[in-house]
Structure formats: C-alpha cells, structure tokens
Amino acid sequence: MIPRSADYEVKLTPDHESLRHTVRDFAEKEIRPVAFDIDRNNKIPRDLLHRIAGVGLTAINYKEEYGGLGGDLLSMVIALEEVARVSAACSTVFVASHLVSEPLNEWASEEQKKRFLVPMVSGEKFGAHAMTEPGAGSDVAGIKSTAKLHGTHWEINGRKTFITNGEIADLYLVFARTSPPPSSRERHKGLSAFIVERGTEGFQVGNHIETTGLRGSQPSELILDHVKVPQDNLIGKEGDGFYIGVKTYDRGRVDVSAQGVGIAQAAYEAAISYAQTRISFDKPLIDFQQVQYKLAEMAMGLHTARLLTYWAASLKDQGKEFVKAASIAKVTATETAEKLSLLAMMIHGGYGVATEYPVERYLRDSQIIKTYEGTNDIQRLTIAKQLIKELKD
Numbered sequence: 001m002i003p004r005s006a007d008y009e010v011k012l013t014p015d016h017e018s019l020r021h022t023v024r025d026f027a028e029k030e031i032r033p034v035a036f037d038i039d040r041n042n043k044i045p046r047d048l049l050h051r052i053a054g055v056g057l058t059a060i061n062y063k064e065e066y067g068g069l070g071g072d073l074l075s076m077v078i079a080l081e082e083v084a085r086v087s088a089a090c091s092t093v094f095v096a097s098h099l100v101s102e103p104l105n106e107w108a109s110e111e112q113k114k115r116f117l118v119p120m121v122s123g124e125k126f127g128a129h130a131m132t133e134p135g136a137g138s139d140v141a142g143i144k145s146t147a148k149l150h151g152t153h154w155e156i157n158g159r160k161t162f163i164t165n166g167e168i169a170d171l172y173l174v175f176a177r178t179s180p181p182p183s184s185r186e187r188h189k190g191l192s193a194f195i196v197e198r199g200t201e202g203f204q205v206g207n208h209i210e211t212t213g214l215r216g217s218q219p220s221e222l223i224l225d226h227v228k229v230p231q232d233n234l235i236g237k238e239g240d241g242f243y244i245g246v247k248t249y250d251r252g253r254v255d256v257s258a259q260g261v262g263i264a265q266a267a268y269e270a271a272i273s274y275a276q277t278r279i280s281f282d283k284p285l286i287d288f289q290q291v292q293y294k295l296a297e298m299a300m301g302l303h304t305a306r307l308l309t310y311w312a313a314s315l316k317d318q319g320k321e322f323v324k325a326a327s328i329a330k331v332t333a334t335e336t337a338e339k340l341s342l343l344a345m346m347i348h349g350g351y352g353v354a355t356e357y358p359v360e361r362y363l364r365d366s367q368i369i370k371t372y373e374g375t376n377d378i379q380r381l382t383i384a385k386q387l388i389k390e391l392k393d
C-alpha cells in the first residue's frame with residue numbers, strides 16, 4: 001500500500017529518443033500526406049502498412065531469433081505514440097496485430113512460432129484478435145463459439161464481431177469454447193485459443209462495420225462455419241483461452257494508452273498552433289487568458305497521460321506488477337485524448353467542427369480507444385479489484 005520510490009522509475013535512454021525521431025520523421029513524411037484520405041476513404045493502403053512495419057512496429061518487442069529487435073515495451077509505446085499522433089487508425093492496425101503476436105510469443109510452441117510469429121514480426125503477415133461476439137463483449141466468458149476435436153482437426157463454429165483487421169489479416173487468433181463451464185461460478189473455464197489462417201474453408205469475413213473513428217482500421221464480422229484447423233493450431237493448453245485473452249489485454253492496454261498519448265499530443269499541437277496564428281480582436285488567440293487557461297489544462301493532461309503510460313510500460317519492462325498501472329494509464333490517456341480533442345475544437349471555434357481540419361477526427365478516434373481492450377468502466381473495476389487485493393495481501 002505504501003508506495004516505494006523504485007516503483008516510479010522510468011528509464012528513458014538516448015536509444016528511446018533516437019527511435020522517437022526515426023518514427024516521427026517517417027510518420028511526417030509517409031503517413032501525414034495520406035492521413036486525411038485514410039479517414040475519408042476508410043482505407044489504409046496495404047503497402048503503407050508494410051512500410052510502417054519497416055520502422056519496427058511489428059518487431060520491436062521480439063527476440064532477434066524470431067527476426068525482432070529485442071527492444072522493450074517503452075520503445076513500442078514511443079513508436080505507437082508517434083504513429084498515433086499522425087494517424088491513430090494506422091496505429092490501431094499494429095495494436096490489434098500485437099494481440100496476436102504477443103500471445104504467440106508467450107504461449108506458442110517453437111514450431112508454431114516459426115510458422116506464425118516469424119512472418120508477423122517481419123511485417124509480412126498481419127493478425128486479427130477474434131474474441132468479441134454479438135452477445136459477448138466485456139463479458140468474455142460469455143462467448144458462444146465452439147471448437148470440437150475430430151481426430152487430428154479442431155472444428156470451429158461461431159460468429160465474431162468488431163474484429164479489427166478482419167478484412168486485412170492473414171492470421172486470426174480465434175477464441176472458442178472447447179468444454180462447457182464446470183459451474184455457473186466458473187464460466188471462464190473451458191475456452192481455448194486457435195490460429196485460423198485466411199483462406200481456410202468455412203472461414204469468411206462478414207460485414208465491415210462502419211465506425212465514427214479510427215476509420216481505415218476496419219473492424220469486421222467473422223463467420224466460422226465448420227472451419228477445420230489442424231490440432232496443432234491450438235495455442236497454449238486446451239482450456240487456457242480465458243487466461244490467454246486476459247493476460248494479452250493487460251499488456252495491450254499499454255499500447256492503447258500510447259494511442260491516447262499520440263492523439264492528445266496531436267490535439268495539443270493543433271491548439272497551440274491555431275492559438276498563435278488566429279487573430280481575433282486584433283490579437284492572436286493565445287494572448288487571451290481564457291485560451292491560455294485551456295492550453296494549460298491541455299499541457300497538464302498531456303504530461304500526466306504520457307508519464308502514466310511510460311510508468312506502466314516501465315513496470316512491465318522491469319518484470320514488476322503492472323496490471324493496475326496499465327488500467328490507470330489506459331483510462332487516463334484515453335480520456336485525456338478525448339478532453340484535449342474537445343478543448344482543441346473549442347480553440348478552433350467554428351473550424352473545430354469543420355471536417356477539413358483534423359481536430360474533429362481526434363475526438364472521433366478518442367471515442368473508440370475508450371471502448372476497446374476493455375471499456376474504461378471495466379478498467380475502473382480492474383483498478384478497484386487490485387486495490388482490494390492489495391488490502392488483503
């Protein structure tokens with residue numbers, strides 16, 4: 001309960017700063033010119049995704065033996081923040097793909113890693129994490145998809161929805177029930193995770209879901225109709241699916257926090273720049289105290305969100321307990337992204353709601369990061385659960 005100073009250590013090195021410059025330069029040159037069209041057309045060019053992978057977005061956290069760069073989570077956070085600052089939609093493709101590469105890294109066998117993880121780390125293949133169903137979102141244990149073992153194959157049946165990268169992925173991590181829950185209090189038991197490759201018979205990408213924000217990252221429905229996958233496509237042990245999902249989201253929330261910081265940074269920069277150049281009553285907006293007050297609020301939120309996000313990543317990098325920190329960072333960073341987008345819109349006056357300016361996009365994007373990988377309501381529950389656990393320990 002009493003905080004230890006060491007638990008607040010965030011070690012940023014010159015390598016982190018150099019990575020930030022590399023990704024920022026890349027994002028300015030390669031993503032900025034198409035960010036508006038990505039949102040308007042709701043499509044990210046595939047070759048751009050491969051080029052983003054080329055600056056390390058698929059490789060940073062993985063060992064060199066799998067083609068990775070052997071970097072820490074803090075590095076990934078900085079890279080995602082810089083991509084999200086220019087296009088949160090582009091960063092989402094990688095955040096969602098990590099929800100496949102991370103569990104492969106943690107729970108797949110060496111043979112599975114060679115087949116599935118290596119092409120993901122190189123950026124050749126993208127992943128989609130298929131947990132949510134029409135009847136089960138926050139309540140992961142309520143999923144109804146099933147998988148049954150028939151000789152050497154699993155047969156999977158079910159329907160998934162809101163699956164980011166559904167349309168573009170090559171590898172799908174599909175969660176399904178392999179045995180009934182032993183009791184009503186143990187609904188989380190009996191779920192398992194499988195890799196389904198694009199093109200497998202009976203597997204179909206269903207409707208594309210139009211969303212207000214993160215346009216381009218394309219959530220879709222998935223239909224699994226008697227899909228047969230080899231026995232060896234089971235990831236981890238049979239029955240470990242809930243644990244694999246939940247542990248994956250613990251880490252994934254740090255990625256989402258980084259997206260929040262990136263959006264908040266973009267809103268802050270837009271507001272500062274507009275306040276300096278827009279003349280009203282013969283003065284730039286920044287000369288008015290009410291505008292200064294809003295900018296101060298924005299700076300406070302931005303630095304808080306960034307520090308909490310780096311803190312959560314650093315705890316994970318040091319092998320310390322980071323689940324509560326990840327939830328605190330996720331809520332703070334995503335709600336800061338929303339708040340700063342609204343303040344930036346206010347500072348832009350009428351232009352704040354004009355779609356030719358990017359600030360209204362930041363607000364739309366912020367709504368989704370508050371929702372996925374566990375809504376912020378669920379994060380508050382997680383924080384409270386951890387607090388109560390700490391009281392008992």
Ligand SMILES: Cc1cc2nc3c(=O)[nH]c(=O)nc-3n(C[C@H](O)[C@H](O)[C@H](O)COP(=O)(O)OP(=O)(O)OC[C@H]3O[C@@H](n4cnc5c(N)ncnc54)[C@H](O)[C@@H]3O)c2cc1C
Nearest residue numbers: 129130131132136137138162163164219372373374375377
């Ligand atoms: C754009 C987008 C992309 C997504 N990408 C993916 C993906 O790639 N893979 C995937 O599997 N899923 C994905 N999702 C699904 C996402 O994780 C779920 O939408 C989210 O978990 C919430 O589930 P739900 O929509 O069913 O809402 P519900 O669970 O029905 O919740 C509805 C409301 O009730 C609240 N609520 C629910 N239960 C509780 C509770 N116990 N206590 C307090 N409040 C509660 C929630 O906070 C929310 O406000 C995506 C969603 C979106 C919008």
